[in-house]
Amino acid sequence: MLDDQPPKINSFSPEVLADLLSVPKRTIEARIKKGELKPDPETGLISKCQVKHLEEVISMEQSTWDTDLQVKCKRDYTLVELFAGGGGLALGMEQAGLESIFLNEMDKHACKTLRHNRPDWNVVEGDISKIDFSVIKQDVDVLTGGFPCQAFSYAGKSLGLDDTRGTLFYEMAKAIKELQPKVFLAENVRALLTHENGETLAIIKNVFEELGYVLEEPRVLKAIFYKVPQKRERLILVGVRKDLATSAKFSWPSPYKRIMTLKDAFEKGELFDSKVEESPGQEYPQRKKEIMAQVPPGGYWRDLKPELQKEYMKGSYFLGGGKTGMARRLSMNEPSLTLTTSPAQKQTERCHPVETRPLQIREYARIQTFPDNWEFQGSLTAQYKQIGNAVPVNMAAALGRSLAKFLNQIES
Template sequence: MESTKIGVETAANILNLTQQQIRNLCRNGKIPAERIGKTWIMDESDVRDYFDTTSCGTADNKVYTRKLEESINFEKPRAMSFFSGAMGLDQGIEKSGFEVVLACETDNACRKTILKNRPNIALIGDVRDYSSEQIREAAGLSEEDDIDLIVGGPPCQAFSTAGKRKGFEDERGNVFLTFIDRILELRPKYAVIENVRGILSAPLKHRPHSMRGEEFDPLSAKELKGGALLRILDVLREAGYGVSFNLYNAANFGVPQKRERVVIVCSRDGEKLPFLEPTHAENGEYGLPKWRTFRDAVSNVSLTGNNHLNFPEKRLKYYRMLAPGENWRNLPLDLQKEALGKSFYAGGGKTGFLRRLGWDKPSPTLVTHPAMPATDLAHPEEHRPLSVEEYKRVQQFPDNWQIEGSLIEQYRQIGNAVPVGLGKAVGRLIMNHLTGEGVEEYKDFKYSRYRNTSDEQWEQMIELEYKKHMGAKASFA
């Protein structure tokens, strides 16, 4: 059957773009089109294909509710997911026995990924736009229906040490606070909050380093490190939730990647849950299997037909000299200086420059773009960045899990995700507590490469810091 011919105005409505943007897409060959007079004519099927493979226009904040005929499986514990991304964390908790009845996401490409793989899920947009009643309605739950678990990783840039660290003064930090509000309003049996390591040191109020020193007033309690997390803990505990947290390396949970994230676990009954139960250890300690490697993850991924970015030729010159597991430091000194330019004389470890992965180690933390000069993630032997397919394997996404959007958007979604194995460990901990089963605990287990990251150790450290700076006057008031 012949495809319907449409004009610029109709295409703009389908893609949620301006008519000028549509003309530019036609002119650049992004959408097959024929110029007739002063306008463009195209096949509707081509326009919809473009919509399906890219993220166009503003975010689609439409609410997708569960259809009446799609009844919830009440035999499974119910979970709600916020800041869902490409659903790495959600797939993990599903593997442990939960049913995710609702997702929440604003990013257009992520929303397409969610609907492509979970077409029957309830999906809402910005959490700030919905009351707890509206969230329940979208999920097909009544006020009397108990929610077993809420999970979410609020935007982390406000707390990242790589950013300005504005914390709750940042718009994204305010989203974090709204998420806490919704948890307390929905009152799930358990809540899990995932975030970057930077949240352990983020202050409640950030003062730029240029405004610190002897000529400035001393830091206030709100400006001391750890204030943001202390505020979160106070709010949750005042509401009756028991709280535990730690910084976890995903490699300890069967993930072929060294990726560290803070996981905060909250229990409505006021009980403090134990730490996540590791399934692997770096060198096989405690009788556990050794960490999984990059080779384990991608051994049967085809090297042909993969989707990947390319390095510029000037960088390939150096990659051709590097073996698996090597980086710029393995080049002769003159070539190190040539390859890095001014960055050679800059401080920092510079470990991401000209970096080939090693076959027999876990992957480094996946980034959102594997071909940026300071964060290269090159294949151990091929002269290219890791492919999208290899990214999925490292993050433990099933091969049939379709990531929507452009190539860059696919990398970004996978790179931002919580590894499925870490999500499964979270779900398994909650499920075991929910059913009364025990959790295997390993004394002095090294969950991450950092010290003082467990709740008790961290709070003792922060208390000492506050006494040192504030004495008896330490207060957030």
């Protein structure tokens, strides 16, 4: 990956501006129609001076990304990772200077990927509920992991650890209790904020308090702000051990200076030093390929002729809702939609912006900012799953640098 200084961004396309502000493209189009925004008549781009007052634009203008890249760990901070998957979070933490001493993952293909790329990592394969964490003799500085979002029992009165029994969060909480890391970072889907009307997150907060940790206010991070060409959002929970909570202050990572698009992912430039190589990938059946060929870049099923809409959508055609993921072709000039565990699922189509086919493995990996030398193991289906479930590496590295800064303060 390249560290060259990017060109200064002085304008935004309507699509990228919509992503930046987390609004539908039609909202920007409506503002253009009202004259509130005035694109350049030749390029169609909206000058930065028209939106410079917006918080998102200000945060990018004031970015400390380049300074944060210079952060060095004052010593080898130890990292334990749970639910490690295909390595996105662990690799980002490694790039930030943290040292993985123990990684647990149940999926055998993901474990093969981790071992193949990092033979020196201590990858422990198996069900987390059966893992013996007492074998870890070192002090643990950081514990990370993305536990699945599951409903908890509300039968108990304490709304603490016991109420989460039988869930994978319970297993992660037990590991935190046993290992007593200085700080932990847990990532999850945005929906956890409102899961069970907020009851799930309330119990999680209570559990961390019970375990002796001060929880930072949970924050939803958008990958597009962290040099990732993808509209992915993840809920991040950071907890600091109470005895250290007053000796250092955790700071969330600064956004990057511009938004990356699929062009940045697939072409030589700021993210990668070569064009993406051809790689294995799923293929469309012939008739689906013929229909998808009619969808323009950035378009979806409503851009098809009425007869093709009905043929493709079948019974869904008569149901309500936008169903914007169906027959969806990506655009080179926008970040990718959030990757799923398969690029050719009918509800969440991820068609290549120019060629009529699903995204290939290396394209998938680049959108998640995995380096080209990170090789995935297992079947095609297993590889898509590992990549689709991963934390984007660049976002993980930004979080890792924030953790390193925090730990450096403690060391001081």
